[in-house]
Amino acid sequence: MTVPEQLAAQDLSPADLDVVVISHLDCDHANGLRGVRNARRIMVSRDEMRCATRFPNSLVRFNASWWRGIDLDLYDWNDHEGPAGRSYDLFGDRSVQLINIPGHTDGQVAMKITAPSGRYVLLFADGGYATRSWRDMVTSGIVYDRHAQRSSLEWIREQSLSPLGLAPMYWTVH
Numbered sequence: 234m235t236v237p238e239q240l241a242a243q244d245l246s247p248a249d250l251d252v253v254v255i256s257h258l259d260c261d262h263a264n265g266l267r268g269v270r271n272a273r274r275i276m277v278s279r280d281e282m283r284c285a286t287r288f289p290n291s292l293v294r295f296n297a298s299w300w301r302g303i304d305l306d307l308y309d310w311n312d313h314e315g316p317a318g319r320s321y322d323l324f325g326d327r328s329v330q331l332i333n334i335p336g337h338t339d340g341q342v343a344m345k346i347t348a349p350s351g352r353y354v355l356l357f358a359d360g361g362y363a364t365r366s367w368r369d370m371v372t373s374g375i376v377y378d379r380h381a382q383r384s385s386l387e388w389i390r391e392q393s394l395s396p397l398g399l400a401p402m403y404w405t406v407h
């Protein structure tokens with residue numbers, strides 16, 4: 234089910250979305266962008282766009298046709314959380330942090346959503362694929378920088394062991 238279909242099932246439309254955060258610019262995380270183009274704000278890290286423009290368009294990665302003509306908010310890091318010490322504090326209160334987890338791509342982000350109690354959920358898209366990824370440190374087949382990916386996976390592993398973490402979760406937008 235596409236995002237617009239899922240929204241419609243809840244009597245909502247993409248124009249009702251305040252923010253759409255893109256984790257990274259692979260096809261299974263970005264080729265549905267047109268479906269949410271009327272959202273108020275669509276965010277992609279500037280590092281991710283820089284990474285995407287270094288590569289020729291392909292069917293699976295960094296294909297500019299997925300975002301051509303769409304008004305993207307390319308943001309710079311404004312905080313220092315995560316494995317690379319680069320993050321973006323979305324609301325200025327650290328309740329939602331977009332945390333750079335480089336490796337699979339360069340500007341990929343995980344989203345850490347923290348409740349007032351301090352407990353949090355971590356969404357990390359292709360930062361890992363299944364529990365085995367971070368338990369046994371299995372990096373992905375598609376990689377931009379394997380050394381960085383390993384560091385990011387180690388950080389995800391630390392988060393999975395934290396008593397404050399609720400659950401590591403996979404995140405994708407179709």
Ligand SMILES: [Zn+2]
Binds near residue numbers: 259
């Ligand atoms: Zn990916």
